[in-house]
Amino acid sequence: MDFRSGPEDEAFRARARGWLEANLPTATTPRTWERTLGRDGWIGLGWETSAPGYGNRSASPAQQVLWAEEYAASAAPARVGHIGENLLAPTLIAYGTEEQRRRFLPGIARGETLWCQGYSEPGAGSDLASVRTAAVREGAGGYAVTGQKIWTSLARDADWCFVLARTEPGSSRHHGLSFLLVEMDQPGRVEVRPIRQMSGTSEFNEVFFDGARAEEVVGGEGNGWTVAMGLLALERGVSTLVQQIGFAAELERVVRAAVDSGAVTDPVVRERLVRQWAELRTMRWNALRTLGTTGDPGAPSVAKLLWGGWHQRLGELAVRIKGPAGAVGPAAWSERSPYELDEAQRLFLFTRSDTIYGGSDEIQRNIIAERVLGLPREPR
DSSP: OOOOOOOOHHHHHHHHHHHHHHHHOOOHHHHHHHHHHHHHTHHHTTTHHHHTTTOOSSHHHHHHHHHHHHHHTTTTOOSSSHHHHIHHHHHHHHSSOOOHHHHHHHHTTOOOOOOEEEEETTTTTSGGGOOOOOOEETTOOOOOOOOOESOOTTTTTSSEEEEEEEOOOOOOOOTEEEEEEESSOOOOTTEEEEOOTTTOOOOOEEEEEEEEEEEEEEOTOOOHHHHHHHHHHHHHTTTHHHHHHHHHHHHHHHHHHHHTGGGGGGGHHHHHHHHHHHHHHHHHHHHHHTOOOSSTTHHHHHHHHHHHHHHHHHHHHHHHGGGGGSSSSSOOOOOSSSOOHHHHHHHHHHHEEEEEETTHHHHHHHIIIIISSOOOOOOO
């Protein structure tokens, strides 16, 4: 395949770079920045192909990647609207009704409505089919949702949450699930609690639903598993390439630290740095090769296996390069000077979860073995 950019793509890149240079904020809230992106047409790139009238700007998959590359290179603020733009919106385009698209897509495209994902539960993480959150029909107009979700990114900022819940009492595994849309601003019915991680940060949250109202079901009642799996395939499509841009920046910082500290003279460290670079390039070509493919149950699992292990090894290498200093904080601990983590330590600790969340490595290998290679199912 030819991955080179043509003249039209380079012209698109130049427009993206020029806009970012002219509009990058010096100080703004995440919501204000999302509205700025939406105002000038940089949210919903490519929607026009499958949902005419809802997207802001026509863009091929290659141009969507170019925009992501320029965005990362400009050191623009971290996005808080990406879950709605890159996960829910394509799911509504593929599985939703025209009424649902009309109701929810414009707010996402304008950068006004933020979303979070309600999939994992304390007893249903990698084994998503074990979800127990229940949704009971209330008349003809909606459901009452009760249960707990965990590891929910951006839940404190989100206006809405898409929730995988069990709508058929007594059902099990993949059956009886529905994909519901739940508004977060329901005092007394929706509670968000931040989760403090061993890295000291709180990117994730627990969300408790106590009879929360859900008026919309996407894809029809009982078809939640199909919709949820379709969304996960989207999560590991273009967004995987966007993620790799952040990985490249992290790798560059690790290489710079190795050079500055002299650790690069160690042949083992040097070999591992080269291997990290080569593997990242390979992941990029693989993601580009599979971009836009459908119906391949193994592609998302392969992508997850590749980047999860790669990112974890990068965290290990970052701490190794620091030597003995990698085991202690930058300041001695005391009540007046609390223990703090530096960038390498945060990377190391956070990446311990990369091979678990979003489907553990064991789950991904089972999917590839059973659904792609046709091997016997793992005994339960």
